[in-house]
Amino acid sequence: MTYTALTLSLARIISQGLVEETAADHPTAAVDNMLALQAQLPSSIPWAINLRVKEPSVRAIDEAFESAELVRSWPMRGTIHVTSAQDHHWLRQVLRHRYRTWMRSFEEEGLTRARIEEAAQIAYSRIASEGPQSREELCAVWEQEGIRTGTRPQREAALQAGERGTFLDRRNLFLALHIEGFLVGGPKRGNSFLFCDARALPLAEGVAQGEGNHEAALAELARRYAWGHGPVSAEDLARWAGIPKREAARALEGAAQEKPGQDFPIIHTPMGYHRADLDALLRTHAEEARSLISFPSFDEIHVGYADRSCLADAQAEHAICPTKNGMFRPFIIENGCVIAVKDPRAGYQFVESYKGIPSSELLEQAEAIAQVMSGN
Template identity: 40%
Template sequence: MPRVPPPPALPTSISLLRIVAQGLVPATSAPTPHEAVRRQLAMQGQLFGSSLDAIAARTRQTSTDGVRAAFNHRELMRSWPMRGTIHVTTAEDHHWLRVALDNRRAAFKHRAETEFGVDEKLLKQAADIAFELIGEYGAVSRRTLVNEWARRGVVPADPHAAGAGHLRRSLIIWLHADGLLVQGPLQGNEPLLVDARTLPDATTGPGHSGRGSKAPTGNPAALAEIARRYATSHGPVTAADLARWSGLSKTVALRALRDAVSAADSPGASAFDGSHMVPLLRMSGAQLLRMAHAVAGGRQPAEAPAGEFVLRADLADLLAQSLPAARRTMLLPAFDELHIGYQDRSCLTDAAGETLLSPSKNGMFRPMLVDRGRVVAALADGQLVWADGQPASKRLERATQLAINRAARD
């Protein structure tokens, strides 16, 4: 079969628009860590320290200490509400988001049942022990819980026994995915486990039902809200971007994005939680490139990307007001949403840059230095590794030091 040519790379002007939408400039940054996470709906939380930095970067005049306080006040939670990766959400969004996307975890649950023997009896034993410890201490560490499971025979006492590690992890994830446990207040750098049943339940979510669905369409009101928040905080995005971020199929993601545009454009529209609903736009690739070029300039590709893009309606104006801030040099943490929050991130970096950020291609990412909307270096073991072997200019050297100093203050 003939080789299908890759799609055209997105221009850097799209990256600048995304930087603004992401809240990484003063005009769009959030007043509190809680609001920063609410706007994004869910933020990657695989490396907890990195997620603290990512939230702080999107919050006005707040260091990671402010983000820690939000966890300790139980405003922010860490769990597996979507896909197979841990994310940070607000307490209010945790359950309805988890339920709306529950049918996307069927493969994980099937494997836990068939390969590791997780059944309802075992889950109940594990949950009862967790609630007992939480009732006694208020919050417990993962190690304390697993050790108690081992003492009572729920998991093998020998952590190196065949399948022991997978069983422990499967129980932890399943209890989170079922809305029984969640991670909140901190002990040092570790979020402790608390009872998720104390959080606002799924019926407080969009559509006031919170019900999941075995059908691939799910709860339309909840999926539209997921798409709306994603497009507002990440746009310009496509259905493929939303599908990768949320775990939805592309067909469902496209429908959810179109529903989100309709909902946000309705007269007098307001979000289910009373927050401001920013109108959204649908644009073809050609329309988007013309708009982005008019605001940010730069070289444009000869061929426009296919598909439909969704973005907040005021994004071009916001970029025009914030162009110097969007172009500034910034050091962003590993797993930052500006990078991993998209299927197509060619506006931010190329194939060589992807290798620079994840040299082992094992799903682990390095912190990144972004300058004028492009990845120019990665941070490895405390040292910058430059995309071109060295900084391109004295200006970039000076700007890099300022970015590192800002990150250190946070």
């Protein structure tokens, strides 16, 4: 079989659960299929998950977070993701070594292990008595207990003013509490996620770097990534997980080793690493994968790869992230490629390279899809 850019894009659409055959029966299964789903914008999360379930339901997604079947955290590369409760701790631990430089820099600004543990114990006490807490509520109770927090500019201003005591960078404190496995984002209130005690989630042992099961855990990470994102390359996995390319290549080779009873069989073909049944799925579902799909900002179909040129050409990439500030815009794909991007002021605009006939009806159709999937 000859693999073209279109074939690669359609294959990824199928692997990600964006056609009926591979779509999940419920939100937790949809996230499981991806292993982790980028979740920087809370408003984009229901939309991204609903695209990957057979029967979209914002209520079902909210219930999954309420029961902590789904959680929100920073398992890798300093970016917020949604994972299942089952995957949270092992994924966090297998990639924890990638945060070492950050953690050392946190210590230099006063965010020591002892201070992190102190903040965790205060949070545990409040969560036990009052239930899941918002960011503002936790910051207030820390303030009462002598742990001052604020934004980085606030912290720098306090230090310049000669204030005594430790004034901690608020974002770094929350990041550290997630990296160390103390807190996790859980129930959703409005457009925000409350924080829960992460000790209640299933634990993993021996998977951190230097421990006996680390290499097997890396291979499992690669297997799950290739299953839900494939076809992928070592460069794709390296970027997605924030690990060196050599490590990613080794993990993918480990993932592609056939094992009896393996739940996620992965093979390596000229197209990349992917689920073993993908060619068969392409033969029967490629036409459905060509359909019009409306995606939220930061969707995995785009941000889940180092090389996404099969989906978005240079013009589309510029439209999705015009200022290179890391903020990505919602977009529409049809026939496996980006055809329009949503401008915050002007609404959806066709990309210059769009070969079809621009149609307001098509954009209205995509907007209607977005409304249903996001629950707005």
